[in-house]
Amino acid sequence: MLPQSSHPDLPLTALAPMQDVTNLWFMKVIAQYGSPDYFFTEYFRVNDTSRLDRTILEAITENDTGRPVFAQMIGESIPDLVRTARDLCRYECAGIDLNMGCPAPRIYKKNVGGGLLREPEKVDQILGALRQTVTDRPFTVKMRVGFDNTDNFYKILDLINRHNVDLLSLHGRTVKDMYHGTVKYDLIAEAVRWVNCPVLANGNVHSAQSAIDVLAKTGAAGVMVGRWAIGNPWIFEQIRQGLQGEKITPVPLAEVRQYIDRLWKTPTAANVPERARLGYLKMFLNYVALSIDAEGNFLKSMRQTQTETELFHLCDRVLLTDQTKTFASTPYSGV
Known part of the structure; x- marks a missing residue:
């Protein structure tokens, strides 16, 4: 059963x-x-x-x-x-x-x-x-x-x-x-x-x-x-x-920023070199990025970041600047 x-x-x-x-x-x-x-x-x-x-x-x-x-x-x-x-x-x-x-x-x-x-x-x-x-x-x-x-x-x-x-x-x-x-x-x-x-x-x-x-x-x-x-x-x-026939609740990009922060704070974070942590986070962000902008600008810029500071400055700029923007409920095609 x-x-x-x-x-x-x-x-x-x-x-x-x-x-x-x-x-x-x-x-x-x-x-x-x-x-x-x-x-x-x-x-x-x-x-x-x-x-x-x-x-x-x-x-x-x-x-x-x-x-x-x-x-x-x-x-x-x-x-x-x-x-x-x-x-x-x-x-x-x-x-x-x-x-x-x-x-x-x-x-x-x-x-x-x-x-x-x-x-x-x-x-x-x-x-x-x-x-x-x-x-x-x-x-x-x-x-x-x-x-x-x-x-x-x-x-x-x-x-x-x-x-x-x-x-x-x-x-x-x-x-x-x-x-x-x-x-x-x-x-x-x-x-x-x-x-x-x-x-x-x-x-x-x-x-x-x-x-x-x-x-x-x-x-x-x-x-x-x-x-x-x-x-x-x-x-x-x-x-x-x-x-259930309900309207899908829109997810503000600010909530996506919180999700990324949770992904960064893995249990073993203190023992993992920054470069390895960035690589692991980017594995997740390769999918997250497909629902952020139709042009793929966030995806491209994210992949080019080299440090924690660069990456999170990018996330703040893209995800927190405009509080009206929401996460796409379906990934953008062609990104």
Whole structure:
């Protein structure tokens, strides 16, 4: 049984697991703007020498957002996946999630993450072993529609059914597509009809309106948002507003400035060199900037800053000068 939604009458929302992003700190930041129904951890790497990463584990053990947190694993060694799942089940995680979608070449070349989609037989064995192990809480899967084509798509969906997976998060691109190209929402709709569990539609859900459109196209039980939640932490609350037919509440650029300040104040800030902190913040700002101005001037200028002082002077000038300007609810195209 899946944990209950915080809004039972609405489709589900989830923050996608993103390595180096969806840690405890970022979950707490997002929660200040309107939590999704479900959080997923960064993936726990699983191999013959692996042990639970204590930093990732904190997203479960120290999480005070009030929302369920699923523990995600990535690996291909069945004994070690089973061992890790058992270890994780000793903690108050909402469920165990298997990553079969990571598109990073350094990951899929090890035949883990999205690399597993090339081997349905191996997937069959892994899902069977984990389903036998995870019996007291949901067992879930995140995957893509295929590796470099969709030849195995329905075979994998049959395995999702065979092993009674409780929730499927499906990104509508192949592994080789990475984050480019058209999202195959038609295949997500096929999965919704094919599998016996709820499906979360994932892939380019960049605004409340796009979430509503994706739900209409796919019939999915909900949406999973990744990169666009980095750029717009208000997105989950905006999705709920849109689904209820409400007008999306405009976000003043001054509130965006406060969000950037929160992003700068990471828990490890005092121990990280300024240049590294700037690089980490700019990873977030690459998405935030897409909703600030249609010309892309903030994005270009932000990338050129070299120091904390330069960056925050720019933020103050752009975001605090005109109190009437608001954050775009949909990213500007062409930026």
